[in-house]
Amino acid sequence: MNNPLEHTWQSVMDQLKTWARINSPWAIHFNSGSCNGCDIEILATLTPRYDMERFGVKLQGSPRHADILICTGPVTRQARERLIRIYEQMPEPKFVVAVGSCALTGGAFQGCYNVMGGIDQVIPVDAYIPGCPPRPEAIIDGLVKLLGSLKADGAPERASEPPLAASVLEPSS
Amino acid sequence: MSAVFALVIFPGGVFILLAGMLYEWVDRKLVARFQNRVGPRWFQPLADTVKLLAKEEVVPDGVNAQLFVVLPVIALAGALTAVLYVPVFGLAPSFSFSGDLIVTIYMLSLLTLCMGLAGANTLNRFSLLGATRTLTQLFSYEAPFLLALLGPAIVAGSWRISTIADYAAGHWLILTQPIGFAVALIGLMGKLELPPFDAPEAETEIVAGALTEYSGRGLALFHLGKGVELVVGLTLVAAFYLGGVTNPLWFAVKTLALLVGLAGVQTLLTRLRIDQTVGLWWRYGALLVLVQFLALILWEGVIA
Ligand code: SF4
Numbered sequence: 001m002n003n004p005l006e007h008t009w010q011s012v013m014d015q016l017k018t019w020a021r022i023n024s025p026w027a028i029h030f031n032s033g034s035c036n037g038c039d040i041e042i043l044a045t046l047t048p049r050y051d052m053e054r055f056g057v058k059l060q061g062s063p064r065h066a067d068i069l070i071c072t073g074p075v076t077r078q079a080r081e082r083l084i085r086i087y088e089q090m091p092e093p094k095f096v097v098a099v100g101s102c103a104l105t106g107g108a109f110q111g112c113y114n115v116m117g118g119i120d121q122v123i124p125v126d127a128y129i130p131g132c133p134p135r136p137e138a139i140i141d142g143l144v145k146l147l148g149s150l151k152a153d154g155a156p157e158r159a160s161e162p163p164l165a166a167s168v169l170e171p172s173s
Numbered sequence: 174m175s176a177v178f179a180l181v182i183f184p185g186g187v188f189i190l191l192a193g194m195l196y197e198w199v200d201r202k203l204v205a206r207f208q209n210r211v212g213p214r215w216f217q218p219l220a221d222t223v224k225l226l227a228k229e230e231v232v233p234d235g236v237n238a239q240l241f242v243v244l245p246v247i248a249l250a251g252a253l254t255a256v257l258y259v260p261v262f263g264l265a266p267s268f269s270f271s272g273d274l275i276v277t278i279y280m281l282s283l284l285t286l287c288m289g290l291a292g293a294n295t296l297n298r299f300s301l302l303g304a305t306r307t308l309t310q311l312f313s314y315e316a317p318f319l320l321a322l323l324g325p326a327i328v329a330g331s332w333r334i335s336t337i338a339d340y341a342a343g344h345w346l347i348l349t350q351p352i353g354f355a356v357a358l359i360g361l362m363g364k365l366e367l368p369p370f371d372a373p374e375a376e377t378e379i380v381a382g383a384l385t386e387y388s389g390r391g392l393a394l395f396h397l398g399k400g401v402e403l404v405v406g407l408t409l410v411a412a413f414y415l416g417g418v419t420n421p422l423w424f425a426v427k428t429l430a431l432l433v434g435l436a437g438v439q440t441l442l443t444r445l446r447i448d449q450t451v452g453l454w455w456r457y458g459a460l461l462v463l464v465q466f467l468a469l470i471l472w473e474g475v476i477a
Contacts, residue, residue, distance in 0.1 A: 020223035023216070051210040053201070056217050061376035062299075064231060064388040067224070091229035091388040 021067070021093065022147045024056045028066035028090075032083045033115065034073025035108075037133040038100035042070060045136040057143065063089040068143070071125075074102040074109045075116040087123045095126040095146060099139060104128050189256045193400025194218035196407070196432060203436035218400065225393035233386050235296040244291045245387070245394035251283030252401040259408050260338050262421050269335045274326055277334065278319055281364065281405060284398045285311045288373075291391075292383025303382025306373040306447050310363060313454040314370075318360030320462045324353040325413040327469050334412075342417030352465045354414040356458050361406040362435060363450070365399060369442035370450055407431050 031039050046052055046059055060066045063086050075083060087096070098119040101107035106117040119125050126149075129142035197218045205212025232238050258266050258273040266273075285307060292304025326332055328349075329340035347354045363370040374382035384395060411418050411427040418424040445453065 016223060017227045020220045020227065023214075023220035024224040026221075048208050048210045051205070051212070053205060053213050053217075054211045056213060056220060059376075060381065062381040062385045064386055065381060065384075065392060067228075089231075091231050093228070 018150060022150050025068050025095075025143070025147060026058045026060045026066050027068040027070050028060050028063050028086070029070045029072075030083060030086055032071055032073050032079040032103075032119070033076035033109070034100060034102055038072035038103070041133040041136055042072065042099060042139060045139045050136050050140060052140070052143075055140075055144070055147075064091060066090055067094060068146075069094065069096045069123075070099055071096060071103050071119045072099045074106045074112075075119060075122050077114050077116060080116055080122055083119075083122055096123055097127045097129065097142060097146060098125045099129045099134060099142070101130055101132045104130055107132065186253065189253065189261060189401055189404060190397055192261070192404050193397060193402075194222065196403050196428075197400045199429065199432055200403070200436055200439075203433060204440050207436060207440040218396075222393050222397060225389055225396070228389035230389035230391060231386075233295060233297070236294050236386070240290070240294050242391070244287045244294070245391040245398075248284040248287035249394045249398040249401070251280045251287070252398040252405065255280035255405050256401065258334055259405050260335070260412055260418055260424075261404060261408050262424055264421075266335050269333055271331065271333045274322065274332050274334050274337070277405075277409070278322065281402055282311065282315060284395075284402055285364065288383045288395065291387065291395075292385075295386040297386050299380040300383055300385045302379045303373050303385065306379075307366075307383050309447055310366070310370065310373055310450055313451040314360045314363035314458070317356050317454055317458040317462050318364065320459070320466055321353040321357035321360060322409065322413060324350045324462075324466060324469055327466070327473055330473075334409075338412045338417055341413050342419050345414075345416045347414045347416075350414070350465060350469070352461050354410070356462045357410050357414065358431065358434065359438075359458070361403075361410060362438065363454070364406060365403055367435065368439045369445045371444055372447045372450060375444060404428070 029039070029042055044050070046057075052058075057068075063069075067090075069087060069090060071083070087094070096119065098104055102109055103119045106112075106115055109115045110117065116122060127142050127146040129138055131138055134142075195218075198213060198215055201217070202212040202215075232241055255277045257268050258277045260266050289304045289308040289311070292300040292307065295301070325337050325341055325346050328344075328346070329337040331337055331340075366373050374384070376382075379385075384392060387395065407428040408418060408424070411424070411431055415427045415431070418427055
């Protein structure tokens with residue numbers, strides 16, 4: 001990397017990569033226990049009226065194709081392993097967006113016997129979109145902010161680093 | 174040296190890949206406009222491809238890793254080889270020999286075949302379902318599509334694409350063989366798995382069909398192959414049925430006109446079930462094109 005030519009080449013390639021990542025976020029949507037209010041708003045966001053394809057967002061069916069995991073709802077104990085599994089199936093680099101108050105903290109379901117809390121208790125979250133449920137405009141705003149933070153340094157600042165360790169991956173009794 | 178140039182830069186390599194992305198964008202944009210949306214920006218397919226190429230490629234457990242890696246490459250190579258025998262951009266084909274029509278059509282099928290194999294190579298049940306559907310669909314549209322392209326070959330009296338294209342440049346064969354034109358165009362939609370023939374990759378039922386387990390590079394190569402196939406298919410249909418593509422301007426006008434038609438059909442119709450697809454092709458498509466074929470042979474052999 002001492003060679004200046006090589007260095008320029010490297011930085012150009014990095015810029016190209018970041019540009020492509022910002023302009024082509026493919027999303028997958030996962031409901032880990034939401035009341036469906038947030039899911040309806042996400043579907044509304046994808047309708048022709050808001051047209052996310054303007055930003056290159058495409059809803060993918062397979063986690064292997066997706067870059068952004070859009071999560072709604074609190075994490076129930078049953079959904080936790082599925083959520084982790086879907087997250088692990090996505091190829092790097094991947095980002096997680098938590099949509100709705102429940103996904104942020106557990107919201108209305110906080111303290112229930114079967115609820116772990118917010119999404120960030122289980123997998124690392126890159127963007128939080130509050131609201132119960134958030135409006136489509138808010139979801140678009142959150143996504144755009146996430147993509148904007150990619151532009152700055154290539155990786156968004158993580159608000160939290162949850163313990164995605166063996167202890168979490170193992171099913172709790 | 175010129176052969177290498179034709180293979181790597183123009184018209185074979187870089188140019189056709191860019192053209193494939195451009196046509197994919199036109200298609201997506203048209204569908205978006207038909208649905209009253211704004212649609213993707215012009216560089217969208219390029220950004221998608223670069224992003225996928227820069228992503229991690231996950232090789233799942235239980236697959237044959239070599240096959241998994243090599244299949245997308247073969248698929249793209251097949252599509253790129255087909256380009257060399259076809260008058261893309263309104264220029265004469267780079268290579269041609271008698272019988273290259275058959276070779277081209279089978280090079281185009283290689284992509285579908287590779288997708289089928291790729292799906293069958295994984296343990297994922299959705300991939301397997303997708304692979305079955307992909308191959309079933311291949312068997313349903315392939316014969317009518319081939320017959321539809323053989324119609325012009327019969328009247329031109331040759332199996333060489335450049336000879337047929339020269340003959341077709343003087344005759345608007347869409348007027349004398351309208352059934353063949355319709356079947357060829359709809360067969361192309363089946364080949365590319367565009368709606369209403371997208372049962373093999375129906376994302377609402379079977380996740381993403383045969384390519385469910387592909388990520389990153391492999392997915393990008395399959396997408397690129399599809400784009401190339403779109404351009405090649407449109408060129409073939411335009412050259413055979415729409416009075417030939419003798420210069421770049423006519424190439425652009427005629428293929429884009431065909432693309433508008435394709436986008437319209439895509440927006441109008443909903444997905445067919447796989448049995449409906451097969452039924453449509455074998456009950457109507459194949460029969461109609463066979464009748465026309467018979468009429469052509471009789472005309473050529475008995476009357477003319
Ligand atoms: S935030 Fe509101 S709408 Fe969304 S899942 Fe929770 S309770 Fe339902």
